[in-house]
Amino acid sequence: MAIALRYAARSDLGLGPKSRNEDSGYAGPNLLVLADGMGGHAAGDVASSMIVGELAPLDEEDVTADQAIPLLEEALHSANARLTKAMHENSDLAGMGSTTIVMLRTGNKLAMAHIGDSRAFMLRGDTFSQITKDHSFVQQLVDEGRISKEDAGHHPQRSVVTRVMTGQPDDEPDTSLREAKIGDRFLLCSDGLSDFVGADVIEEVLREARTPAEAADRCIEIALKASTRDNVTVIVADVVDADGDDLPSTVPQVVGAAGKRMRGRTRAIPTSPAEKAAALSRAATGRAEPDDDSLELAEDRTRSRRSKILLRLVAAVVIAAILGGGGYAAWAWSQKQYFVAADAGRVAIFQGVSQDLGPIRLSHVQSPSDVRVTDLPSDVQGAVANTIPARDLTDAQSKIEALRAEAVRCQRLAATGIPCGTTPAPTPTTPPTIPTPTGSTTPVPGATPGVTPGTKPAAPPKPGAAATSPPPRALAATTAGVIR
Structure with missing residues (x-):
């Protein structure tokens, strides 16, 4: 039985001190990507947007199960190389990085690559589980038996990450291939949700929501009620029968920093080939964007060479806009630092x-x-x-x-x-x-030897807790002791 995905992506700035959203998310018929940028003034939003722009064309690829993992690894290496090039060309971007979770559907399987402390969860029947392992200092302590999982949620260094995408050659993700079953529900989220809302509450939301859109909206809502001080981004995807009554999604959605670059806002936006062409036309002629987001355009579902070229063109335009706009903003910003x-x-x-x-x-x-x-x-x-x-x-x-x-x-x-x-x-x-x-x-x-933090805000572990000044999120090297 053929499967398909029904999905929804949402993102919010959060209630903390950040003035811009550094998360980026992409949800398409065959591809789910979540990237949580870091670096603060060093342009974490640029890093996450570039990663999404590099991986988005995979949504148009026809791959077998044997090809999926190598294809993900190649795309992530290419994205990492783009980060390196951008930092060499613009010193204001030095130090930027991003977590990344990507899922690529191939037949009835999902290939996954993960690096950093953004998380993926799976709800299957009575079982709710986290299917990623954090690349963090605290997770290392848990693995070594030095602290318990319960202690990890209160540890003062719980936001120190040990591996993310930073443009370095040793930024290697974990990869896996799993069978997807009809009825499965997947959640990809940045730590703006998982650091502020308990796993039991997240499970309850995923079980009770009727649709991915309802679940995604609810996740954002409870993160804000828990006073999340970080950007919060979620992607919820249901595995459905491709030929059943529960219609799959066909129009990709882009949220967070990448979505804002494309349309100036952070909620889900359609990016079908027809809509992307219309957006490019409006940008070229200076016409305003339509206010009616319910406008439906014909969806070209044929994976043609033409649609692949257009998708890559849009990704290139996004990256160029990021770097060009960033230069001007950097000058104005530099005088206030x-x-x-x-x-x-x-x-x-x-x-x-x-x-x-x-x-x-x-x-x-x-x-x-x-x-x-x-x-x-x-x-x-x-x-x-x-x-x-x-x-x-x-x-x-x-x-x-x-x-x-x-x-x-x-x-x-x-x-x-x-x-x-x-x-x-x-x-x-x-x-x-x-x-x-x-x-x-x-x-x-x-x-602690071998851990050199540089951070972003983390959060209290229990839902609904009063906002306090959480321990910062840090980017740390491992055995090499090199600050990234």
């Missing part, structure tokens, strides 16, 4: 960005301090040398205070003849940290 760095041997707050534009300096010392760089631990000195970004002036001042405390600690150790960098390491659950820009952290002596 703060960071902490060294000035004449002492730590200081700078206003602007650390890069220069030819002979033009884009930053100046806003506020000096009495903290000497040489009084800090060696690894923190390196962080200061590389500059520590801040969300605003208040955040930068708090970083100065944290550095001052470290300097005082090292001075006291030096007075007793103990080098600052040789203090006993604390347990992995309580590493001292210094705040960085979007809630990220810079490691200090005693932090």
Whole structure:
């Protein structure tokens, strides 16, 4: 019996401090993609949009089960190479990255690739299960038996990820191939949902919702009620009989950052070949978009060479618009930024960005301090040398205070003849940290070896909990100890 997918994609900015949606999602007849960008000012929205743009053409591919996994791996390597190229061409994008979950239907099977801590769940009959394993520091602790699964939800470093798409050659995803059965319901979600809403509540929503659209809307609703401080994106897909009464979906939907680039909003938008052609025509002539989203256009369901070319063209236009618009926005944004760095041997707050534009300096010392760089631990000195970004002036001042405390600690150790960098390491659950820009952290002596966080906001583990300042989400290297 042939299967098909009935799906819905939704995304929301969330209730946190982020001013733009860094998530991107794509749902099509044969392809589901969710990418959660990270990097804050380093353009996480660009990273997630580029990944979706690179993977979207797979929706038009006819592949066998044997071809599916290699095809996914090839497409993800290509997407990663695009990130590398973009960062080389535009230094403002340096440090961007994204989680990725992608499912590709091939016959009655689903090929899946996953990297990062976005999650996929499956509801099959009485069984509800998470079918991805987080690439995170806390998950490593669970695997090693050092903490329990219950403890993981409260761990202060629960948002430190160890593997994501960053343009590096060793960004390898996990892959799998599973049989899909009629009646299965799949959920792909960013951590804006899973970090703020318990798995039991998510299961209840998926069981009670009559349609994928109802389930997706409800997931966004409960995430907002739980005061999610992160972008939240979900894709819900039901496996249906291709020839049955429960009609499958045929029009792809794009949401989040990728959707906003294409139409300036973050809810689901149709991207059938006919509609994409109409959108390109409106963009070329300057005509306004129609307000009636219920407008139905003829759907060309034939997988022709022409439709493949058009889909690739749209992806290229999206990427070009991202990079072009990002350049102008980066200039305006750069004049409103703060960071902490060294000035004449002492730590200081700078206003602007650390890069220069030819002979033009884009930053100046806003506020000096009495903290000497040489009084800090060696690894923190390196962080200061590389500059520590801040969300605003208040955040930068708090970083100065944290550095001052470290300097005082090292001075006291030096007075007793103990080098600052040789203090006993604390347990992995309580590493001292210094705040960085979007809630990220810079490691200090005693932090867990091999994990170098740089982050985005995470969340309380129980649904409906009052919003607090959650531990940040971090991007960490593994054994190589390289900051990505």
